[in-house]
Amino acid sequence: MKPAMQHLTIVRPAIRVAIWIGIAAALAGCQSAPPAASESPAAPKAANASPAATETPAATGPLAPLAWLAGCWRGTVNEREFEERWLPLRGGMLVGAAQQVSGGRMQDYEYMRLESRAGDVYFAQFSGDRNEVSFRLASTTTDKGDTVFTFANTTAAFPARLVYRRGREGWLYETIEEAPGSAARRVVYPLRRIDCESGELIAR
Numbered sequence: 001m002k003p004a005m006q007h008l009t010i011v012r013p014a015i016r017v018a019i020w021i022g023i024a025a026a027l028a029g030c031q032s033a034p035p036a037a038s039e040s041p042a043a044p045k046a047a048n049a050s051p052a053a054t055e056t057p058a059a060t061g062p063l064a065p066l067a068w069l070a071g072c073w074r075g076t077v078n079e080r081e082f083e084e085r086w087l088p089l090r091g092g093m094l095v096g097a098a099q100q101v102s103g104g105r106m107q108d109y110e111y112m113r114l115e116s117r118a119g120d121v122y123f124a125q126f127s128g129d130r131n132e133v134s135f136r137l138a139s140t141t142t143d144k145g146d147t148v149f150t151f152a153n154t155t156a157a158f159p160a161r162l163v164y165r166r167g168r169e170g171w172l173y174e175t176i177e178e179a180p181g182s183a184a185r186r187v188v189y190p191l192r193r194i195d196c197e198s199g200e201l202i203a204r
Contacts, residue, residue, distance in 0.1 A: 044098075072085050082100045174188070
């Protein structure tokens with residue numbers, strides 16, 4: 001029995017040594033082998049990338065002169081608060097929504113869009129309880145540094161004209177009126193550009 005025990009005592013350390021040598025070699029091989037080209041992680045984007053790479057391309061087409069409307073606008077007249085929100089010009093169309101609130105209650109709302117039809121620019125608006133009304137862009141003029149977009153109703157309904165006046169320092173004046181020269185209704189809604197999230201005024 002003693003020789004067998006001696007033989008086992010000699011063999012077991014040899015096995016342990018061989019195992020440890022094999023493990024060490026395997027670990028060394030893993031550390032030294034470069035990763036396969038297909039498994040290489042993508043290089044991270046530079047933190048100081050040029051701002052020009054993320055800027056929105058300049059608007060083109062018939063609606064380009066009205067692309068500045070994109071964003072949020074708010075105003076108050078006779079204790080009525082009104083607000084408009086326009087999405088950026090995309091797909092050849094500007095889409096917006098408007099609402100009027102008084103005393104915490106909704107007074108009116110509407111959906112709007114600006115689009116090109118057969119070479120002309122149209123302003124269409126409708127709400128849940130009214131038919132759609134369309135106005136064709138009749139003229140674009142300049143007055144005291146402001147740009148004035150005048151839309152004419154395509155029917156005989158009121159209002160006959162819808163005027164969007166782009167003022168300075170973030171002002172927008174919207175006017176609904178009867179035909180010029182008539183002693184009729186004329187309402188002006190002054191709005192200021194605001195931050196869509198905070199509601200703070202933005203001067204542009």
